[in-house]
Amino acid sequence: MKQEVTKNISTENGANEFQVRLLKDDGVGLLTTKNDENYLVLDSIDYWYDLIQNEYPKKKKCSCKNEWFYVTFNYIPRQGTDDIREVKILTTCTVCNKVSKPISIDIDYSPTKELIENPITFCEKPNIKYKFQELTSYWSGDNLKDFLKFIFHDLKLNVYCWFSQHPEHKRRFERVSFDKAMQIITVNHRYLNFFFSANELETSNYIEFTDSNGVYLKEGIWRRDEIIELTAPFVILGYGLLYYIKFCNQYLDKGNVKDKSEQFEIITTKLKKWLEEKFVTKRGMNCFDGQEAYDKYIAKRNAER
Numbered sequence: 486m487k488q489e490v491t492k493n494i495s496t497e498n499g500a501n502e503f504q505v506r507l508l509k510d511d512g513v514g515l516l517t518t519k520n521d522e523n524y525l526v527l528d529s530i531d532y533w534y535d536l537i538q539n540e541y542p543k544k545k546k547c548s549c550k551n552e553w554f555y556v557t558f559n560y561i562p563r564q565g566t567d568d569i570r571e572v573k574i575l576t577t578c579t580v581c582n583k584v585s586k587p588i589s590i591d592i593d594y595s596p597t598k599e600l601i602e603n604p605i606t607f608c609e610k611p612n613i614k615y616k617f618q619e620l621t622s623y624w625s626g627d628n629l630k631d632f633l634k635f636i637f638h639d640l641k642l643n644v645y646c647w648f649s650q651h652p653e654h655k656r657r658f659e660r661v662s663f664d665k666a667m668q669i670i671t672v673n674h675r676y677l678n679f680f681f682s683a684n685e686l687e688t689s690n691y692i693e694f695t696d697s698n699g700v701y702l703k704e705g706i707w708r709r710d711e712i713i714e715l716t717a718p719f720v721i722l723g724y725g726l727l728y729y730i731k732f733c734n735q736y737l738d739k740g741n742v743k744d745k746s747e748q749f750e751i752i753t754t755k756l757k758k759w760l761e762e763k764f765v766t767k768r769g770m771n772c773f774d775g776q777e778a779y780d781k782y783i784a785k786r787n788a789e790r
């Protein structure tokens with residue numbers, strides 16, 4: 486794609502006036518027609534369901550109070566490729582014609598042809614609640630070690646890691662021992678995620694593809710299977726290292742909520758209880774910070790105010 490493409494959004498039935506719910510920071514959105522049919526912006530069904538578990542996004546309202554909009558997508562090309570770099574979403578009020586500031590969604594994958602052919606995706610039940618947990622933690626290195634000790638020695642889970650090691654720098658995905666896990670988080674390794682499971686995993690089932698850099702895992706392997714994910718830390722400049730723990734005790738199967746096993750519920754309950762007892766929960770719901778890391782976070786936050 487060499488030039489910007491503009492697309493006026495309408496459904497297969499020709500509806501082109503929508504109520505709009507956009508989660509700007511997360512790059513997802515939902516459009517609702519006058520027949521009460523729902524469409525996701527682009528294709529973000531799993532992500533959408535995760536985001537709405539705590540709060541359902543509010544309908545956009547024009548300054549004239551109208552809630553209905555025409556929607557336009559501008560596709561910005563990635564230079565030198567056939568791909569799209571960014572989709573800008575514009576809304577136009579159907580009453581006063583006011584055009585909104587565009588909301589930008591960055592596209593970091595390829596190919597992207599599908600996004601132009603199918604800019605919106607029908608979503609039968611956009612508001613499904615299921616037992617999904619995303620926990621966040623500011624941790625020191627010692628906090629992370631304690632967490633892994635608990636996973637290995639108390640919960641006795643199998644631990645898998647997606648990582649690469651010096652000097653080969655090839656991504657691999659394999660089961661790791663406690664010693665190996667300690668090595669991965671401390672010396673000369675780069676890791677992407679840890680995964681914890683009571684059952685032994687057939688690692689090849691989770692590989693999306695392999696190239697010269699090694700293996701790439703499928704997205705969200707903890708959704709359907711009984712797996713807990715711990716992400717590698719995000720460096721939040723000045724605030725510290727932020728870790729995400731994700732799991733769900735139910736999963737969505739074609740829009741139906743299904744339960745995972747009782748055993749998995751017991752494991753994840755123990756995990757949360759341990760986090761609650763050991764860490765500081767003052768930052769907000771589902772936050773479990775190390776004391777030192779929390780103090781640093783607060784000091785930085787207060788300095789910025």
Ligand SMILES: [Zn+2]
Nearest residue numbers: 547549578581
């Ligand atoms: Zn208006």
